Every structure is written in C-alpha cells, then in structure tokens.
Amino acid sequence: MRKLLYLITLLSFWAVASPLARELTLNGDFVQGGLVVGKTLPGTQIWLDDRPVRVGEEGQFVFGFGRDFNSKAVLKVRFRDGREILKPLKIEKRQYQVERIDGLPPSKVTPSDKFLARIRAENAEIAKIRSIDTNENWFASGWVLPVEGRISGVFGSQRVLNGIPKRPHYGLDIAAPTGTKVIASTDGLIRMAEADLYYTGGTIMIDHGFGLVSVYSHLSKLYVKAGQFVKQGEAIGEVGSTGRSSGPHLDWRLNWFKERLDPELLLKQSN
Numbered sequence: 691m692r693k694l695l696y697l698i699t700l701l702s703f704w705a706v707a708s709p710l711a712r713e714l715t716l717n718g719d720f721v722q723g724g725l726v727v728g729k730t731l732p733g734t735q736i737w738l739d740d741r742p743v744r745v746g747e748e749g750q751f752v753f754g755f756g757r758d759f760n761s762k763a764v765l766k767v768r769f770r771d772g773r774e775i776l777k778p779l780k781i782e783k784r785q786y787q788v789e790r791i792d793g794l795p796p797s798k799v800t801p802s803d804k805f806l807a808r809i810r811a812e813n814a815e816i817a818k819i820r821s822i823d824t825n826e827n828w829f830a831s832g833w834v835l836p837v838e839g840r841i842s843g844v845f846g847s848q849r850v851l852n853g854i855p856k857r858p859h860y861g862l863d864i865a866a867p868t869g870t871k872v873i874a875s876t877d878g879l880i881r882m883a884e885a886d887l888y889y890t891g892g893t894i895m896i897d898h899g900f901g902l903v904s905v906y907s908h909l910s911k912l913y914v915k916a917g918q919f920v921k922q923g924e925a926i927g928e929v930g931s932t933g934r935s936s937g938p939h940l941d942w943r944l945n946w947f948k949e950r951l952d953p954e955l956l957l958k959q960s961n
C-alpha cells in the first residue's frame with residue numbers, strides 16, 4: 691500500500707513537472723564562474739534575483755554567476771499567460787588558489803601614478819563593451835579552446851602581496867609560443883581590437899550576444915578589426931607577451947555583463 695501511495699505521489703509529481711520541463715529548461719554549471727543557457731516559451735519574462743534577463747524571440751536566454759556569487763539565487767519566470775514561478779537556484783561555492791608573497795619592495799605592489807589616467811580610460815572602454823546587450827544568440831555555436839597549450843593560470847586565483855590582496859585573476863591562461871595562432875572560441879562581433887593596452891597588451895573583445903563578451907589578451911598580432919564578424923574557429927591573432935605579462939600566453943576571459951565567468955567550465959560543457 692505504501693508503495694502504491696509512493697507511486698501515485700511520484701506520478702502526480704510527473705504530471706506537474708513534465709509540462710514545466712517543456713516550458714523551462716536550464717543547462718550549465720550552477721557553480722561560481724558558471725554559465726547557464728536556458729530555453730523557455732517565447733514571450734516569457736525572466737529575472738535573476740530581480741535583475742531582468744534577456745529572453746530571445748525563440749525563448750533562449752543565458753545568465754551566469756561571478757567568482758564570488760551568493761550560494762542562493764531565485765529565478766522568477768513570468769509566462770505570457772500571466773503564470774509566474776519562482777525557482778530557487780543553488781550555486782556551488784568554489785575554493786580558489788591563494789598565493790601569499792611577503793617582503794616585496796612597495797613599488798612592486800602598487801602601480802605607479804604615471805599610468806593611472808591611461809589605465810582608467812582603458813578600463814572604462816572595456817566596461818562599456820561589457821555592458822552591451824546585443825539581441826543575437828551568437829553564443830549558440832558553443833565553445834572551443836582558442837589555442838592549444840599548457841594551462842598556466844586559472845580562474846579566480848588571487849595573490850596577496852605584502853598582506854594586500856590583489857585583484858583576483860579572472861582569466862584562463864594558456865601558455866604557448868609567441869606567434870601561435872589564436873582562434874575565436876565562439877561566433878561573435880569584434881567590439882575591440884587594440885594593439886597595446888597597459889595591462890592586456892594586444893587585446894581583442896568579442897561580443898557573443900545577450901551580454902556575453904570575451905577578452906583575448908597579450909596578443910603579439912591582431913588579424914581582425916572592430917566591427918568585423920568572426921565565426922568559431924576563425925584565426926583572430928597570435929599569442930604574445932604584450933602588456934603586463936611575464937611570458938607568452940593567451941589570457942582568455944568571459945563575462946556575462948559584470949559577472950566574471952570561468953572559460954574552463956565552458957569547454958567541459960561543450961564536450
């Protein structure tokens with residue numbers, strides 16, 4: 691009898707759950723640095739913790755969780771017929787690498803004032819591009835590794851110099867010889883192609899739509915210009931050590947607006 695009750699409970703759960711599954715699917719990594727790609731009915735409105743999320747004409751949407759995102763969030767979904775659901779999300783916390791270095795001369799810890807105006811102007815331009823919300827789901831092409839090489843730096847790691855915590859590292863560093871071709875990981879529109887930024891040297895920013903913007907840094911050569919569209923796999927430049935870099939490598943980053951995402955998770959998703 692108990693078994694039968696259990697079965698009935700299970701069946702009634704299914705009756706409720708399966709129409710919902712057609713109305714809302716979420717695929718991705720519910721973890722700090724993770725990207726989630728969703729699908730819902732056209733005309734649906736979605737909010738992540740009260741923040742509106744763009745829903746495309748076919749019901750596609752994306753959102754992501756930054757390095758230090760809360761462990762809980764709520765997805766509010768309002769269908770065209772007025773029905774509303776609140777879906778609690780659990781976001782897994784991560785442990786990041788912390789490296790402490792003490793006894794450094796102070797000049798190595800704080801950058802010289804001389805460059806501050808330039809750094810500010812460059813950062814403002816980068817932030818502006820990261821705020822662009824393009825209604826194109828170019829990201830749907832999926833993600834591939836932009837260059838083969840040794841992983842030399844990971845997302846989220848942080849150095850503490852003379853007791854002062856520095857900005858965490860948000861990229862995935864891939865070490866490869868200078869001149870190695872770098873390809874676009876995903877389809878998108880080139881929003882920036884600059885040969886010499888202070889921190890990131892030769893820098894390309896690609897808009898993948900819906901607030902997803904990637905950055906490719908320290909390039910020795912750029913093959914593309916701002917305004918140009920690139921397909922996944924297309925060569926965009928060459929590995930280098932330009933800007934503040936200690937050796938030839940590609941620093942590859944991805945944002946969903948201000949949320950910093952971990953590119954390494956995307957590669958696992960695509961495979």
Ligand SMILES: [Zn+2]
Pocket residue numbers: 843859861862863940941942
């Ligand atoms: Zn890096």
